[in-house]
Structure formats: C-alpha cells, structure tokens
Amino acid sequence: MKKPQLNRTPELKDQTRLAAIPLVFTHDECAQIVATYTPQLQPALVDTLDLAQSEGIRKSSAVFIGHTKDTNWIFERLNKVIRDVNNTIYGFSVGQFREGFQFTRYEVGEYYGPHFDIGPGLLAERKLSLTVQLSPPDSYAGGDLLIYPEFVAPRDQGTMTVFPSFMCHDVRPVTSGVRFSLVSWLAGPPFK
Numbered sequence: 001m002k003k004p005q006l007n008r009t010p011e012l013k014d015q016t017r018l019a020a021i022p023l024v025f026t027h028d029e030c031a032q033i034v035a036t037y038t039p040q041l042q043p044a045l046v047d048t049l050d051l052a053q054s055e056g057i058r059k060s061s062a063v064f065i066g067h068t069k070d071t072n073w074i075f076e077r078l079n080k081v082i083r084d085v086n087n088t089i090y091g092f093s094v095g096q097f098r099e100g101f102q103f104t105r106y107e108v109g110e111y112y113g114p115h116f117d118i119g120p121g122l123l124a125e126r127k128l129s130l131t132v133q134l135s136p137p138d139s140y141a142g143g144d145l146l147i148y149p150e151f152v153a154p155r156d157q158g159t160m161t162v163f164p165s166f167m168c169h170d171v172r173p174v175t176s177g178v179r180f181s182l183v184s185w186l187a188g189p190p191f192k
C-alpha cells in the first residue's frame with residue numbers, strides 16, 4: 001500500500017530541537033563572568049514561591065544581572081548569536097532580551113527539576129531560552145542540562161545552547177564540583 005503523503009510545506013522548520021554554538025564566550029571570558037558575579041549570588045527562588053517551596057523544584061544560587069554599560073558586551077554577544085540561530089532554525093517572532101541574564105551556581109546536590117520557562121504574565125513573552133556553560137566540563141560531575149524528550153546540552157565551556165522556551169528541561173543534580181551557567185530569554189509576542 002502506498003504511504004499516505006504528509007501535506008507538509010517544505011520550508012517549515014523543526015522548532016522542537018536545540019541549537020548549540022561553541023565558544024560564544026572564550027574560556028577566559030567565562031572565568032571573568034564567574035569571578036565578577038559570584039559575590040552577588042543568593043539562594044534561587046521560583047517565581048511567587050518562598051525558599052522552602054522553591055527547593056522542591058529548584059536548589060541553586062542565582063542573581064539577575066541587568067543590561068548596563070558594564071554588561072553591554074555580554075548582551076551584544078548573546079544577541080548576535082541568538083538572532084542568527086532564530087533566523088536559521090526557529091523563525092519565531094522575537095523582540096528583545098527583557099529580563100537581563102541569570103547567573104547561576106549549582107553546588108553538590110543542587111538541581112533544577114523539570115519545568116518550562118514560559119508561564120503566566122511576563123513569562124508568556126519568553127520565546128527562546130539560552131544557556132551558556134561557564135564551567136570547564138571536567139570540573140564537575142552530574143549537572144547535565146536535559147531538554148526533553150531527547151537532548152543533552154553539550155558541556156563545553158563557552159558553548160551556548162538555545163531551545164524554545166516551551167520545551168520541558170531540567171538540570172540534573174551535581175554530584176561533584178560546581179557548575180556555573182548564564183541563562184537568558186529572548187522575548188517576543190506570546191505564541192499563537
């Protein structure tokens with residue numbers, strides 16, 4: 001029997017995958033970001049929850065860093081790369097980085113359980129999530145970023161992984177060492 005033909009437009013993109021771009025930041029730049037923002041870390045909270053409730057979902061330390069003269073070079077780098085990725089892979093309607101970036105540290109036993117980055121209110125405007133691996137891959141064990149159902153973000157230091165903010169993902173518990181990441185979200189009109 002002839003296979004039924006899917007009536008698919010050839011130019012439709014696969015929007016349920018990740019993109020990994022190596023060395024968006026050099027190893028020295030990663031170390032510089034870690035040294036600059038580590039003193040500002042606080043226990044990370046999930047929106048609207050207190051620390052005890054948050055720890056059921058996420059245990060790590062984090063700080064939000066805004067777009068200023070000092071951080072402009074970081075946003076310029078993120079912006080250029082993520083726009084290229086969006087144009088070639090996702091084709092989403094996107095605007096600006098609206099929330100700054102989140103600098104995060106996961107120590108032994110720390111994790112971020114399965115979640116989406118989109119949600120109510122402002123979170124509805126998150127379109128693309130990005131994370132930069134700031135730690136050398138052999139300086140920690142565990143701590144993999146999984147993007148369900150089938151992807152594992154590359155661990156190489158300076159690599160930026162991009163995925164749609166509607167995809168479920170988690171960070172597995174770190175079992176030795178420390179993992180640092182830089183996370184941000186490119187905003188745009190909510191999905192429809």
Ligand SMILES: O=C(O)CCC(=O)C(=O)O
Nearest residue numbers: 104112131145171181183
């Ligand atoms: O640390 C990471 O690589 C990802 C963290 C994450 O999923 C988030 O902050 O929403």
Ligand SMILES: [Fe+2]
Nearest residue numbers: 115116117169
């Ligand atoms: Fe996330």
